[in-house]
Amino acid sequence: MSAQYEHLFVERDGHVAVVTLNRPAKANALNGAHLAEIEAVALAFRDEPDTRAVIFTGTGKHFSSGADLTDRTAPAGGGLVQRRRDLRIGERAVQAVYDMDQITIAAWNGGALGGGACLVTAMDFRIGADDCFMQYPEIDIGVNLMWKSLPLVTRLAGPARAKQLVAGGVRVHAETLRAWGLVDELTPRAKLLDTAHEWARHYAAKPPIAAQMIKRSVNAIASALDNAVMHMDVDQNLLAAMTEDRKAAFEAYMAKTAPTFKGN
Numbered sequence: 001m002s003a004q005y006e007h008l009f010v011e012r013d014g015h016v017a018v019v020t021l022n023r024p025a026k027a028n029a030l031n032g033a034h035l036a037e038i039e040a041v042a043l044a045f046r047d048e049p050d051t052r053a054v055i056f057t058g059t060g061k062h063f064s065s066g067a068d069l070t071d072r073t074a075p076a077g078g079g080l081v082q083r084r085r086d087l088r089i090g091e092r093a094v095q096a097v098y099d100m101d102q103i104t105i106a107a108w109n110g111g112a113l114g115g116g117a118c119l120v121t122a123m124d125f126r127i128g129a130d131d132c133f134m135q136y137p138e139i140d141i142g143v144n145l146m147w148k149s150l151p152l153v154t155r156l157a158g159p160a161r162a163k164q165l166v167a168g169g170v171r172v173h174a175e176t177l178r179a180w181g182l183v184d185e186l187t188p189r190a191k192l193l194d195t196a197h198e199w200a201r202h203y204a205a206k207p208p209i210a211a212q213m214i215k216r217s218v219n220a221i222a223s224a225l226d227n228a229v230m231h232m233d234v235d236q237n238l239l240a241a242m243t244e245d246r247k248a249a250f251e252a253y254m255a256k257t258a259p260t261f262k263g264n
Helices: 032-047 079-087 088-100 115-121 137-141 150-156 157-165 174-179 190-204 208-222 227-231 233-240 244-255
Strands: 006-012 017-019 054-056 103-108 110-112 124-128 133-135 185-187
Touching: 006 233, 017 032, 032 088, 032 137, 054 115, 054 190, 079 088, 079 115, 079 227, 079 233, 088 115, 103 115, 103 190, 103 208, 110 115, 115 133, 115 150, 124 174, 124 190, 133 174, 137 185, 137 244, 150 157
Parallel strands: 017 054, 054 103, 103 124, 110 133, 124 185
Antiparallel strands: 006 017
16 A cells, blocks of 8 residues: 555554544544545455555544544536535445455544534444543434444444434543443554554454454345345435525534534
8 A cells, every 4th residue: 555645644554554543633624625535544454465554543632523523625517416426435434344355443532513423433343542532413403314334323322322422412431431332442542552452452463364254244134124225315314404504503503602403
């Protein structure tokens, strides 16, 4: 892998690689360019058979604050057809991480919000720092959760807890994340990467062909119906984005005021 990235660092230590999200001034918020790099780096590991485990983490205080709401870049022309395609960059990035052959481990520092939560739930294991937390703020800006990620959190946390997170927008912290099955191990922040490396070395020491086939088979069983159920989440988002409630929600969210919703 020889590619250079603007918003990522990639490091290697034997059979283990570390991918670090690197937009600390934006709390690693995910704009289109950042998501395209995440997709690209995940796909690039197909050509690294000697890499057997990959750790993902974030520079600075937080893993990722989610989609960059200040990103207003969009290609000219194309209309709704192009908007639908552009919006799928998030699901493409998450799917590319989910489909990686290597065992993937989130070294989860601070917040994983929205799209950041989508990324950590797409990985095989999650090692949480004692300051980690999760929140899906999409509901509070008037839209649904996209990126084909609703099944991911539902499988990990269960239906009722997924509804609390996604429909309720609740913020859940480290100990609760562990109790709900969203974190596999908690560790002090100072030991986060060391603990993640311990997990990575454990799985990297297993026979890679067998380990990778088992991973892909488990994922195939767990996600067999995902595409059938979630194929229209982009269209649902476009519909929600055209409502009066979405406008009210977004304006209130940015201004930190209380919105009034009318169901329109």
